[in-house]
Amino acid sequence: MDEIARLLGAMQRPAGESSDFDLNPGLQPSAGRVLRPAGVLVPVWTRPEGARVILTKRASHLKHHPGQISLPGGKVEPVDASVQAAALREAMEEIALPPAMVEVIGHLPVHETVTGFSMTPVLGLIRDDFAPIAEAGEVEEVFSVPLSHVLNPAHYVIERRLWMGQWRRYYAVPYGPYYIWGATARILRGLAERAAR
Template identity: 60%
Template sequence: MSDPFAPVLAALARPGRPSSDYDLNPDVVLPEGRKLRPAGVLVALEEHEAGLRLWLTKRSSHLRHHPGQIAFPGGKVESGDPSAAMAALREAREEIALPPENVEILGTLDPHETVTGFLVTPVIARVARPFVPQAEPGEVEEIFTVPFAHVANPAHFRIEKRRWRGTWRSYYVAPFGPYYIWGATARILRALSDRMAP
């Protein structure tokens, strides 16, 4: 049987380029010398009989920033984190109870700049064995998986727009069932899907 992770590893071996929340909004002028805070997110893939599944979270609706949005486990790099990858693993343990020793890091994508001032390193990883997810109280409202094949296909993405801070902002979306995957999460997945294309 073929290795379901082989296309992912092939994609990681292809050249990519940095992305940002501003990619679809070329009129935005970013300030020179802006300070970006490093962060890491875990793009965790697990093998199932029907194919790879991607772990995602729905943020609590009570949070101050990005309430109710679909997100990867992850967060800012803290002083005790030796790298963005280690920050992603730490946050995944905290947010969804994924043990770091159950994770094999396959590689990283180019960093993604967010409108909130973070430079996010997407860490692509394999979940080695099944685990029992547990949501971090107060921060994570739901933990779920989607078929990786859905977000690995560029055809499943579309561009939408909405008003943000007085102007129209365009962004990628890749909805799946009741889950509206958009913003930075969708843009990072789109970057990966572009590299998955043969």
């Protein structure tokens, strides 16, 4: 089946919300927490050699998730009409992707991060040529991985690291020199699970 057809089919299947706490039952969020809404774009770029997912490597000086691989996006600002608008605005700022080039095909389930964000992933197709430009203040690198790689559940592993004195388990989906883990890997794994059904 064509990769994009698999993606569209996956979007028709139900899926529940996810969080950074999924694999860590002993690590619970505080009862009075206030989650900040955020929107991230899952940009699927159709290329002659096959569809690819565009990702960024965050700058090492950032307060949240420095140096990590992430989807373009960020918190919802007062100028944003919705989480989708925030995701598209941030993608324009971070990788110079014009919103008009993105065909939004749906939203993935909300993902709660351990840092207090309620992230809504927005799935979008890019069918035209596009030259990504990393925003120097936030993004160290823009790169892409094959959609086929992230849609294969067998490519995901569960690993752990010490975080604030506790062992924390998380999903990872490494690709070449890129270590894709945490919330980004969890969101992509949820999509892979839906595509595999």
